[in-house]
Amino acid sequence: MVNFDTHIRRGHPIIFGFIIFFxxxxxxxxxxxxxxxxxxxxxxSFAVRDRTRFLLFTSCWTIFFSLFYxxxxxxxxxxxxxxxxxxxxxxxxxxWIFWTAGAAAITAALGGGLNCSAHxxxxxxxxxxxxxxxxxxxxxxxxxxxxxxRGVAASRRGDGYRGSLIA
Numbered sequence: 001m002v003n004f005d006t007h008i009r010r011g012h013p014i015i016f017g018f019i020i021f022f023x024x025x026x027x028x029x030x031x032x033x034x035x036x037x038x039x040x041x042x043x044x045s046f047a048v049r050d051r052t053r054f055l056l057f058t059s060c061w062t063i064f065f066s067l068f069y070x071x072x073x074x075x076x077x078x079x080x081x082x083x084x085x086x087x088x089x090x091x092x093x094x095x096w097i098f099w100t101a102g103a104a105a106i107t108a109a110l111g112g113g114l115n116c117s118a119h120x121x122x123x124x125x126x127x128x129x130x131x132x133x134x135x136x137x138x139x140x141x142x143x144x145x146x147x148x149x150r151g152v153a154a155s156r157r158g159d160g161y162r163g164s165l166i167a
Contacts, residue, residue: 004150008166015142019139030052030055045109048126059136062136066095078164085151085161085162086161092143113127
């Protein structure tokens with residue numbers, strides 16, 4: 001069997017770094033939009049307003065817990081329950097559900113995106129909100145698949161899902 005430990009040691013900080021980076025961008029866009037919606041009440045619809053608020057929550061959730069898992073992995077990649085395959089899988093699965101719901105909901109509320117030549121309020125920002133939501137979803141999906149595969153490898157080596165990402 002091929003040893004992927006060095007790839008996981010390098011890849012975990014990289015993928016979590018991308019997740020954190022793009023979630024911070026999503027946080028900035030959604031926080032700005034929510035503040036504008038609350039101040040001016042000029043949202044396109046209640047659906048857009050509510051989905052933007054949900055994406056604000058989702059980006060905060062992702063940043064907080066991704067930083068937590070990033071720091072734990074840097075500190076101790078092979079030990080502890082919090083760096084286990086099961087812990088990563090639970091966190092990433094919940095995060096994946098949030099991003100799937102948020103990205104799909106804002107896409108549906110915007111009708112797949114806005115044509116900015118029609119002069120919608122906050123058109124560019126809403127399109128960016130939708131686009132970055134799907135970008136974070138892609139990174140979280142990739143991380144979830146890798147953790148699932150590492151869980152299979154941990155089960156085969158006898159550690160079960162409580163085993164670490166690295167042997």
